[in-house]
Amino acid sequence: MRPDKKHVALWAAFAVLVCSVPFILPKYWVFLFTTMAVSTLVARSVGVVTNQAGLLSICQMSFAAVGGWVVAGINDLGWQMGFPLMVLAGGLVALPLGLVIGLPALRVRGVELGVVTLGFAVALDLYLRRGSFPGTGEGKPVIPDAPFANSIWFYFLAWAVVGLLCVLLWWARHRPLGLAWAAVRTSERAAAALGVDVARAKISAFGTAAFMAGTAGGLMAGQFGLLTTDVFTPVSSMVYFAVAITTGAGVLSGALLAGALITLVPELLRRLGLPLDLGDLIFAAGAIDTLRRGQGGISDQIAARMAGRKYADKQRSCAMAPELPDLTFWQKPDTAADVLTVDGLTVTYGQNKALDNVSLSIGRQQVHALVGPNGAGKSTFVDAVTGFLASYRGSVKVNGSTVDRLSAHRRVTSGIRRTFQQSRVIDSLTIGDYIRLAGGREHSRESGPALKEFFGLPPLDTPVSLLDVGSRRILEIAAALAARPALLLLDEPAAGLDESDSIGLARRIAAIPKVFGASVLLIEHDMHLVRSAASAVTVLDFGQVIATGQVDEVLADERVISAYLGKEVSEL
Numbered sequence: 001m002r003p004d005k006k007h008v009a010l011w012a013a014f015a016v017l018v019c020s021v022p023f024i025l026p027k028y029w030v031f032l033f034t035t036m037a038v039s040t041l042v043a044r045s046v047g048v049v050t051n052q053a054g055l056l057s058i059c060q061m062s063f064a065a066v067g068g069w070v071v072a073g074i075n076d077l078g079w080q081m082g083f084p085l086m087v088l089a090g091g092l093v094a095l096p097l098g099l100v101i102g103l104p105a106l107r108v109r110g111v112e113l114g115v116v117t118l119g120f121a122v123a124l125d126l127y128l129r130r131g132s133f134p135g136t137g138e139g140k141p142v143i144p145d146a147p148f149a150n151s152i153w154f155y156f157l158a159w160a161v162v163g164l165l166c167v168l169l170w171w172a173r174h175r176p177l178g179l180a181w182a183a184v185r186t187s188e189r190a191a192a193a194l195g196v197d198v199a200r201a202k203i204s205a206f207g208t209a210a211f212m213a214g215t216a217g218g219l220m221a222g223q224f225g226l227l228t229t230d231v232f233t234p235v236s237s238m239v240y241f242a243v244a245i246t247t248g249a250g251v252l253s254g255a256l257l258a259g260a261l262i263t264l265v266p267e268l269l270r271r272l273g274l275p276l277d278l279g280d281l282i283f284a285a286g287a288i289d290t291l292r293r294g295q296g297g298i299s300d301q302i303a304a305r306m307a308g309r310k311y312a313d314k315q316r317s318c319a320m321a322p323e324l325p326d327l328t329f330w331q332k333p334d335t336a337a338d339v340l341t342v343d344g345l346t347v348t349y350g351q352n353k354a355l356d357n358v359s360l361s362i363g364r365q366q367v368h369a370l371v372g373p374n375g376a377g378k379s380t381f382v383d384a385v386t387g388f389l390a391s392y393r394g395s396v397k398v399n400g401s402t403v404d405r406l407s408a409h410r411r412v413t414s415g416i417r418r419t420f421q422q423s424r425v426i427d428s429l430t431i432g433d434y435i436r437l438a439g440g441r442e443h444s445r446e447s448g449p450a451l452k453e454f455f456g457l458p459p460l461d462t463p464v465s466l467l468d469v470g471s472r473r474i475l476e477i478a479a480a481l482a483a484r485p486a487l488l489l490l491d492e493p494a495a496g497l498d499e500s501d502s503i504g505l506a507r508r509i510a511a512i513p514k515v516f517g518a519s520v521l522l523i524e525h526d527m528h529l530v531r532s533a534a535s536a537v538t539v540l541d542f543g544q545v546i547a548t549g550q551v552d553e554v555l556a557d558e559r560v561i562s563a564y565l566g567k568e569v570s571e572l
């Protein structure tokens with residue numbers, strides 16, 4: 001995504017300001033602004049793992065300690081490799097440690113994960129306190145080699161590192177890595193359904209953040225010469241966490257604000273003769289208030305306000321044209337005769353058999369409906385087929401290949417996509433980014449505009465958060481198609497849609513096989529939609545198949561009518 005001109009001008013002005021500091025302010029302020037650069041880097045590292053990927057990490061200063069330790073160690077050993085490379089080494093050593101600390105994130109989340117990371121911070125702090133940083137005992141400070149021994153050059157180096165890493169993060173934000181973090185933050189199930197490898201996304205966020213914090217620690221070693229453990233305490237990690245939450249360090253502006261607060265608040269308190277601990281209290285209060293409001297940090301709120309101003313009429317909706325556009329360019333997936341073959345699927349929850357020996361086949365380019373009263377087992381069927389259940393009995397084949405051993409995100413790569421009964425779109429993205437994320441490797445440049453045309457989506461740069469409920473459901477279907485799946489499972493896609501959108505959607509679902517080459521398994525309570533979109537239907541009742549075949553014949557079947565408590569199915 002291209003940055004808009006206003007943003008570029010603003011950042012250019014900020015860069016000029018940063019470059020002019022050493023020439024207009026006294027040396028002490030150059031030192032403070034160097035500290036601010038390093039603090040920004042640590043805050044942005046919290047931003048990656050917590051604000052962007054939604055994982056609690058309260059140990060970023062421990063990774064900084066590792067980076068500082070490595071730089072001090074290299075200096076102590078007398079290796080001549082140039083200060084920037086020493087800093088890079090600090091980041092690179094912290095990175096694998098970040099990957100290891102990220103491993104618990106695969107099993108635990110939320111507060112538990114926060115406790116695990118804090119535990120690491122405490123353990124490392126205890127370990128470091130038993131000794132000292134290399135070179136400290138012998139009074140051998142880290143003195144960066146020329147030209148970085150000069151404080152002005154060091155200042156520029158620190159800001160160059162901030163600039164480089166933050167530009168890389170900005171670039172990654174609209175690419176698979178950054179989009180995967182955003183997806184995992186919103187919902188792990190939704191992320192897996194989009195083909196995101198949730199484990200890899202979490203671990204990569206921890207690794208990236210550890211690298212950044214390690215780099216910051218390396219810079220600290222060069223700035224202070226001799227490091228002490230007091231700089232890297234678990235409390236300092238908590239302070240960074242609190243400030244990053246308050247300012248919204250998932251973006252550079254929030255991280256800069258965090259860096260400024262962490263540097264300048266203690267300075268102000270010192271000048272006012274007030275205790276420095278007061279700063280930590282203020283930061284903690286800020287974090288509590290931000291979490292209580294639940295609207296993100298300061299930078300997130302400013303971004304939301306700016307988006308609100310840009311899209312003044314606020315809510316956006318899909319406008320499906322009566323005519324179906326002809327998407328002749330769309331490459332259709334290679335599909336076997338039977339796209340889905342389910343044999344003897346059985347799922348039990350305690351004593352309750354949610355699915356009992358269910359068998360079902362869906363042919364090529366077919367819309368097949370799965371209906372049944374509430375609690376019949378329809379969603380359980382979708383969960384089992386798409387890999388969202390821990391276990392089931394029976395077998396599921398997609399395009400002739402067994403997928404039973406595959407996790408949800410791997411089944412996505414084998415050609416199945418799903419939507420959820422409760423919409424799970426990633427609303428921190430734009431429509432275009434969401435489609436790009438969902439499209440994965442199969443996504444092409446034309447996918448976004450083509451899907452926009454087919455489903456009448458608003459412009460691709462519209463934030464998903466501005467879409468109304470019905471349009472979000474339509475977007476979910478559009479995005480699932482971007483991956484050119486062989487089979488699309490739609491779980492009550494018309495829930496929340498008004499009548500005209502429901503009719504428009506029915507026409508589009510009916511056209512999916514011809515236009516996109518995919519088969520559809522449609523779960524719906526709206527029988528008008530089933531009749532107009534599907535050619536075949538299977539009826540479940542108490543977890544068992546009670547009828548399957550042509551729509552009109554099956555919906556007139558006595559057993560089906562009695563399953564619906566005696567109502568004519570046409571009345572539903």
Ligand SMILES: Nc1ncnc2c1ncn2[C@@H]1O[C@H](COP(=O)(O)OP(=O)(O)OP(=O)(O)O)[C@@H](O)[C@H]1O
Nearest residue numbers: 349352354372373374375376377378379380381421
């Ligand atoms: N996680 C779970 N734990 C225990 N029981 C469950 C769980 N999920 C579903 N069930 C039970 O399994 C049965 C099938 O539920 P399921 O949600 O698949 O039905 P459904 O046909 O999709 O219903 P609806 O049309 O209301 O969505 C129900 O009896 C339900 O209570």
